[in-house]
Amino acid sequence: MTTDPASTPVSTRPLAPKGRWWRRVVIGVLFLANLGVGLVLFAVQSGQSAFNENVTQNTDVTPELDARPTENTEPITFLVIGSDTREGLESLQNFGESNGARGDVIMLIKLNPANGSAQILSLPRDLLVDIPGHGTDRINAAYSFGGAPLMVRTVRAATGLPIHHYVEIDFVGFQALVNEIGGVHLDFPYPARDLNSGLDVEAGNQLLDGAQALAFARSRRYEELQGDSWVNIDADDFGRTRRQQRLILAILSELKTPSSLTEAGSIVASFAQHLTVDSALAESSLVQLAFQMRGISSQTMETATLPGYITDFEGKSVVRMSHPEADRMIVAFAEGKLLDLSSQEVLRLEVLNGNGVEGAAGRMSDLLEEKGFEVASIGEADSYDFETTTIIVRPEALASAQALVDLLGFGTVSTGSLTDGIDAIVIVGLDADRSLQSG
Structure with missing residues (x-):
């Protein structure tokens, strides 16, 4: 028995000079590492020296990684770890004490240069797995037992997926990045x-x-x-993972704004000191990848959490994989197929009036039911300042929500927490009321 140690297209332009391609790679890896924040690769004019001076390269983990594909168009998988260290977070007393660091966030990010897309597969930190040399325990215990090398071996053994690169970010770095982008x-x-x-x-x-x-x-x-009343919503390991994925997409959108692009140098300077990467990331083979992935956005990124259920194991709360759902998702990730295994199911909706116009939620409900959706409830949002109709879904159901937006012809998609039995929340904005009245 072990103990819990911590109770789109390919570019045809010539490659940039050595100093410039590194800056592209830096930005991509930084945002990739930010609690799993998706890769954002764009041109910057400063920040290389700050990165080189402050980033930490882990040479121990490099031998544990799988060999990168020989073709630049083949997918590459990163293991991204959010390190649960409290160092530098004295102002955040809410987080309590922690002896040592853990793998608090565990994500596999797969980049597909051939079509400029990305997939993020989150692994619950309490996932029960076999840790090589340490028996059965929560997956995040591997980090405390053997650091990055053992974490790589454990994730590979649990999923059977190749891991080509390793990226690690601590909490201070995450906080610094969000503050830097405003x-x-x-x-x-x-x-x-x-x-x-x-x-x-x-x-x-x-x-x-x-x-x-x-x-x-x-x-x-x-x-x-x-x-x-205050109601618990997604108050477990799965809910927290979904919230982290939601931040991935939101930060990605912020990073693509003009102000963030012009301030890339200061972002690198404040963030690089909290980043650890495998030494192989310094290889020049990332040049082509940087160009190929430069157009990535939330529309070309899919997120999902490995299916599982919460149970007890030797007196500890753990997550066990749900079979065969977890197996199907791992295969889909390996083959680059859609991770939303339930995308063809009819959404069960909650409709909320978010614009203050009397009857707006009812009219939207009628429209949705006419189109074949099931409306479970109608109510009022806590705010009437929604200019745009917002459809809130869990990150793994983005494809279904986007299909709904396309069907309606208006609205936007956001990710968030949902109550049990609800697949999506439709908050009716002023755009919907205008469209329904004109129709």
């Missing part, structure tokens, strides 16, 4: 909080600073104020 916007249908992580936000579109974004990403006791 915060990140997220939609909240209700006021939300987590008394443990320190999250405290109002309903509506909110701009989170680094501290609140970190509290959101680390929340395991997420609550929403629905009516007069």
Whole structure:
């Protein structure tokens, strides 16, 4: 028995000079590492020296990695770890004490240069696996037992997937990145909080600073104020993983804005010191990848969490893989197929009035039912400031939600937490009311 140690297209332009391609790679890897934040590769004019001086290269993990594909158009898989170290977070007393570091966030990110797409497969940190040389335990224990090398071996053994590169980021780096880009916007249908992580936000579109974004990403006791009561929503390992994936897409959108592009140098300077990568990332073979992946966006990135269920093991709460769902998802990830295994199912919807126009939710409900969707409930959002109709789904159901937007002809998709039995929340904005009235 072990103990829990921590209770789109390919570019045809010539390659950039050596100094410039490194800057492209730097930005991509930084954002890739940010609690799993998807790869953002774009041209920058400064920041190379800051990266070279501050980034840490892990030479021990490099021998454990799989050989990269010989063709530059073949997919490449990164193991991304969010290290659960409290060093430098004295102001965040909510997080408590931690002896040593753990793999608090564990994600596999697959980049496909052939079509400029990316997939993120999150592994619950409490996933029960066999850790080579240490028996059966939660997967994040591998980091404490043997650091990055053992983490790579453990994830590979659990999934059977190749791992070509390793990236690690600590909490301070995540907070610094969010602050450097001026915060990140997220939609909240209700006021939300987590008394443990320190999250405290109002309903509506909110701009989170680094501290609140970190509290959101680390929340395991997420609550929403629905009516007069605080209700636990996705208050478990799976819910926290979905919130982290939601931040991935939101930060990616912020990073693609003109202001972030022009400030890339300062982003690199403040973030690089919190980043650890395998030494093979210094190889010049990443030049072509940087060009090929430069157009990546939230529309070309798919996220999912490995299916599992919460149970007990030797007195500890753990997550066991759900078979055969987990097996199918791993195969889909390996083959570059859609990870949303339920994308063909009819969505069960909750419709909320988010524009304050009387009857807006009812009219939307009627329209959705006419189109074959099941409306489970109708109500009022906690805010009437939604200009645009917002469809909130879990990250793994983005494809289904986008199909709904395409069907309606208006609206936008956001990721967030949902109550059990609900597949999506439709918050009716002013654009919907205008469209329904004109129709």
